[in-house]
Amino acid sequence: MKRILAKGGVVATLALSVVLGASAVHAQQTIKVGWTIPAEESKYWMMKRPQEFPDIGKAYNIEWVQFQGTAPMTQALAAGALDCATQSPLALAQGTVSGGLKAYIVAQHVFEKPGSFSVYWAVKDDSPIKTIADLKGKTLSINTLGSGIYGPMAILLKQAGLDAAKDVKLVEVGFALSEEGLRSGRVDSAVMNQPFAARMEAKGGTRKLFSLSQQQPNIVHILEACRADFIDKSPDLAKLYVRDLTLGMQKALANREETLKVVNEVMKAPIPVLETYLLRDNDFARDPGAAPNFTAIQQMLDVYVETGMLPKKVDVSAWKHPTIVAPLK
Template identity: 50%
Template sequence: MKKLLTALALSAATVAPVFADEIPILRVGWMIPAEEAKYLMLKRPELFPDLGKKYKIEWSQFKGTSPMMQALRAGALDCSTMAPLSMAQAYLESGLESYIVAQHAHEETGYFSPYWAVKKDSPIKTAQDLRGKIVGTNAYGSGMYYQMILWLKQNGLDYKKDVKIVETGFPPSADAIRTGRVDTGPLVQPFALLAEEKGDLRPLFTLSEVQSPTVYSFEGCSKAYGDKNPEVVRLYVKDLQRAMTMLLEDRKLAVEVTAEVTRAPAAMLDKYLFTNKDFTHIATMKPDIDAIQQLLTLQSNAGFLAKPVDVSEFVREDIMAPLN
């Protein structure tokens, strides 16, 4: 009997950690900017009762959506931030199948839209004035890069012949315009706000001229993971919605956690974050499937995609926001 009790005790001691390890782990990729719901989950996990109990998150930071698509394809991530074009290109070029599950940031009338600026006293007033000029972009191949090209094409310019495009990145873009390295360059928050306060630059065009509303980023999960673990994805999406609701109800909290993650001054973030000077945020985080389809159709017609993409192939409604 003693031997049996000892064996049972040892068995219980060894089984307990196994049960703990059976809490499913979701590997999530994130980046800066415009992922405030994730920032809150990352920095304040205690606000989410299911997180750590019903599922766990293993967070990994990336510099953009393209490398996250590669990580999803390699099986190193389960969910990550996506942009319409990066999702479609990953599907067409490498066969990555995924589901759109929640929307992070979009633009609509009355809210901030990324724009290309010129010097305040620049003679450049219209698209035609850009012929022979140098145009900056955040990064070759990014979603904003292709939207800029769409704007050029819509205004009758050949982006390969009529202008020269160079990379500036977002932080150095304003200085690149001021010093003449580029004639026009892209501004997003908070760099747009800083430039506006200085007053030496002015907008030339906004991406809302290409399409409005425009979806800039959303959360996606690999189809393989979503089909195998739909309940884990549902828990995650519900927590994203919970996070966004909290942030919309308490803008001070949004500024606080964003400052912690980005290390940007809270006073600066407070000037635009979750106001009409920022991207649009909605508590439901419901993806605008029609807007995503419209943008991909524009990009396909422009030759940026090898063939048309049907966004309905990336939808599984039982794991997509809004979820009750």
């Protein structure tokens, strides 16, 4: 009887080990990903059309966690609560310099290039403001004080003889309310982003004053970053994820009609509104393979140092993994 009980104990122990081992493998194959709105079409495809990605749900799983911006995701990455997340170059740099975050840029979502949409400041058609220099003493909106678009804007004001900290008043207005702020007179010039710019332009009565592309032609707005320790410990899992980001971008660009539906499901924006700009010439640019533009990112980091948004120079090469970066097939 003792031998039978002992044998049973061994079997039970082995069974428990198998269960625990299986749970550990399952946990290891689940990646926690932060996301936000808008302009993450590759991730929206992965989220809403997982059947189009052979590895999702089979080789690995994704736990999607929504955030309201990149800065909170930077904090979540630094705390180890996320494995990968959408980032702006500035948020990632601040997390690196001040938060001790070590990460790799693995893909890129949207950027600006000549001919594409560029974030801009608008004024009313009848406004006496004709040049950047005319903004002295005026009120401008910005989505968030200290956001990534502040640096290029401050450079452009400086080139026109203005100090962004002294010669203009900046007020925080979310992109969705920028048009209302301008038309109501709350601000003299409002920052515009898509899809809100397309909506405002369709109504008329406003004009573009200046855009970020005047400071730098290839500004990177959002990219994908993963914690360095996650990639170092689980390189195969990271490769699966980056491979699907690459595939997601390809699907988004290849099938615009379906992408409109996918984005509608995520953003809840009417397809007729999305139709006016999404993946058209008046939208941001997207690299076909989701490849990060490290040269442009370095130029942006240098601007942030110049405008005091970063306390010291950051070398973008530290963010580039030798093998795990889009495009991956």
